[in-house]
Each structure stands twice: as structure tokens, then as C-alpha cells.
């Protein structure tokens with residue numbers, strides 16, 4: 001049995017949905033289908049999830065939100081019309097959409113989560129109706145029906161392990177497909193909470209693990225995962241096969257094609273993941289597999305870049321001798337509920353790297369003031385335009401001189417390296433630069449090490 005997920009880019013129009021449905025019908029093993037909300041139809045379009053965010057704010061400010069609600073409904077109506085679905089089939093979808101502002105929510109965050117989740121919820125309802133209309137027996141199931149329980153914050157939730165116990169109890173009928181909305185779960189108190197953006201990939205992986213699928217197929221709008229972002233490198237080489245850990249590191253640093261958290265359930269359940277193109281399903285795509293039994297054919301598998309970082313540089317002479325410096329630093333972060341990403345250090349200095357969305361200007365000032373008062377560093381600098389480039393490959397493990405040879409062409413191009421860190425797993429090297437240099441780092445390493453390999 002396969003769990004299949006279609007991203008928003010694969011469900012943006014009636015024509016796209018039709019391609020997705022053909023893929024489903026083509027293979028009886030594709031039994032559990034996770035769907036995202038309709039995505040962008042062209043570069044200037046707006047994803048339904050973003051329209052729902054606007055709707056949530058507009059309906060808080062005034063009663064004048066009909067235009068945005070109608071604009072959202074129109075997205076579903078256009079898809080329904082493509083399949084000649086009778087209009088009455090849409091009445092429930094319209095009602096649910098229009099009543100969102102009137103419902104009770106515990107607070108504004110839960111309210112926002114419920115609005116956002118309806119992008120996938122209504123799409124799953126619609127696609128179920130379309131398939132049944134075509135004579136394909138299909139059942140709509142959602143998190144509350146199967147016990148997909150989440151905890152954490154309402155717009156950045158995490159799956160609760162109880163979910164897997166609940167999923168084991170669900171019976172899948174032989175002659176029936178399941179359509180399941182991605183991106184959200186249900187809290188222990190039965191409220192909707194969403195994963196972080198792009199989180200339908202996570203739902204697919206949870207169901208693949210929970211139903212013990214043979215394969216998790218993730219359909220998107222590119223032929224494969226490429227060895228570099230196709231928006232930066234022209235026609236980058238596709239990756240045919242890679243390990244879970246390689247994918248984790250690449251998606252963390254910027255391969256937006258697959259959510260980095262989505263691999264964890266797949267790893268835990270040892271479910272292989274196949275990323276494929278809805279527009280070319282005959283192509284093999286990229287297969288993501290366990291490390292055991294994997295033989296690396298290339299030194300570097302891929303290179304990813306993330307611009308959305310900031311760093312705090314601290315110099316304190318004899319840092320290596322002074323006990324408690326790092327502990328006090330951690331206590332300050334902990335007091336303000338700030339998590340950090342990396343903390344490379346030397347004898348006299350350390351850099352703490354943050355995701356920018358973990359902080360705001362006020363918090364940065366408060367934290368820097370506390371550090372100055374309690375740790376009295378010899379130098380402290382906040383670097384707001386920090387970028388991380390991650391060079392990843394299982395084949396890097398035994399290449400002792402790789403680090404030096406990676407840096408040489410960057411130096412020749414006058415790119416200033418702020419930090420370099422080889423991961424303990426030895427399959428990644430992280431290069432910290434100023435944001436303006438990030439694309440040049442990716443292009444230089446791609447040209448010298450991937451294009452040639």
C-alpha cells in the first residue's frame with residue numbers, strides 16, 4: 001500500500017487536479033491520498049493558504065470580508081466546474097468557509113490555525129466528491145476521525161506519538177480510497193492546530209508510518225529533487241537516490257521541495273520516500289532511503305542555501321578556560337524561550353546562529369543587554385544578514401581534503417567566510433556567509449564540484 005501526497009502546486013487548477021486523479025487511479029496501491037490546499041496557478045497568483053490568512057485578519061478587523069471569502073470559494077468552484085460537479089455538492093464547502101468567522105476559538109492563534117487548515121480540509125472534501133462523482137469509491141477522513149493528535153503551539157504543532165496507536169486501529173477497506181487533508185492535526189482538547197508552513201508533507205509521512213505503507217510518494221511540480229535550487233542554478237542535475245540524513249540536512253538549509261520535519265516519521269517507520277512530478281509521473285523522481293545498504297556514487301549529493309538566519313558573535317579571551325560562560329548564555333536564551341540552531345566555538349570566541357523568525361528586534365536588544373551585563377564579553381556583534389550554505393553527501397565521509405578544496409575557489413572569488421563547521425555525521429559541511437554572498441557560494445561550489453562530478 002502507498003500513501004501519496006499532492007502539493008498545492010499539483011492541485012492549483014481543475015486541469016492539475018485531473019492529472020493527480022489519473023495518477024491515483026493508475027495504481028490500486030495508491031490508497032491513502034493526502035492533499036494540500038490549492039497553490040499558485042502562476043507566479044503572480046496567491047496560494048489559498050495565504051488567502052485564508054488574509055481572510056482571518058480581515059474578519060477580525062470588520063464585517064467586511066465577503067470579497068476575500070468569495071475569492072477563496074471561487075478557487076474551489078473553478079475546480080468543481082472543471083469536473084462538472086453539480087453545484088449543490090459545493091454547499092457544505094461554502095457553508096464551512098463562510099461560518100469560520102462566527103465560530104468560537106480559545107484565542108487568536110487557534111483561530112488563525114483553523115482558518116489556515118480549511119485550505120486543505122475543504123480541498124479534501126471537494127476531491128472526495130469529485131472522485132465519488134466519477135464512480136470511484138472514496139472516503140474523506142480527517143485528523144479528528146483517525147486521532148491524528150498534535151501538541152505544541154497552534155501554528156507550529158508537532159505530532160503526538162499517541163497518533164500512531166490510533167492509526168493502527170483504523171481499518172482501510174480494500175475497495176475504497178481515502179482522501180485526507182494535510183497540514184493540520186487535532187489537539188488533545190479537540191481544536192485544530194497546524195504544522196509549520198509546507199506541513200502537508202508531514203501529514204503524508206505520519207500516515208505512511210501509521211498505516212505502515214510500503215512507499216510514501218510525494219508529488220510536486222518538478223521532475224526530481226535537484227542537486228541545487230533550480231531557481232539559482234540553471235538546470236541542476238537531478239538526485240536519483242539519497243539517504244534520509246542527506247535529505248534532512250538539505251531540506252533544513254533550503255530545499256523547500258520537501259519539509260525537513262517530514263522525514264522523521266518516515267525514518268521512524270523506515271518508509272522509503274519517492275518525490276515525483278505530477279506533470280511527468282512516468283519519470284523516476286528522487287528516492288529517499290535508509291542509510292543501511294546505501295552506497296554513495298558521488299562525493300557531493302547536493303548543496304542548499306538558507307538566507308533566513310542571524311548570528312550573534314561573541315569574543316571573550318580565554319573562553320576555553322572560563323567555566324560557566326556557555327551555561328549562562330544558554331540560561332539567557334532559555335529565559336526568553338529562544339532556541340538556537342548552531343553554536344560553533346573557538347578558544348576565544350563563539351557564534352550562535354538563529355533562525356530569524358525565532359527573534360524580533362525588541363528581543364534581540366533585550367538579549368544583547370543581558371549578555372553584556374552578565375557575561376561582559378570582549379566583543380559582541382549581531383549579524384542580521386547571515387546565510388548558511390550546506391554542502392551534503394554521504395560520499396564526503398572519507399574525503400579528508402574536501403573542506404580545504406571547497407574553500408579555495410570561494411577565496412579566489414573574494415567571498416568572505418564567516419564560519420565553517422563540519423557536522424558530526426561527517427556528511428555535511430556548513431558554510432556561514434553574509435547573505436549577499438550566498439548565491440555566489442552555491443554557484444561556485446556547484447560549478448566546481450557537482451557539475452564536474
Ligand SMILES: Nc1ncnc2c1ncn2[C@@H]1O[C@H](COP(=O)(O)OP(=O)(O)O)[C@@H](O)[C@H]1O
Pocket residue numbers: 006007008009010036039198219220221222224225226227228229230231254255256257258
Ligand atoms: N533542490 C531543489 N530541487 C527541486 N525543487 C526545489 C529545490 N529547491 C527548491 N525547489 C523548489 O521547490 C518547489 C516545489 O516545492 P513546493 O512549491 O513546496 O511544492 P508543493 O506545492 O508540491 O508542496 C519547486 O517548484 C522548486 O522551485
Ligand SMILES: N[C@@H](CC(=O)OP(=O)(O)O)C(=O)O
Pocket residue numbers: 006007008009036037039047049050119182183196197198199200201
Ligand atoms: N498549504 C500549506 C501546507 C502545504 O504543505 O502546502 P504545499 O504542499 O503547497 O507546500 C502551506 O501553504 O503552507
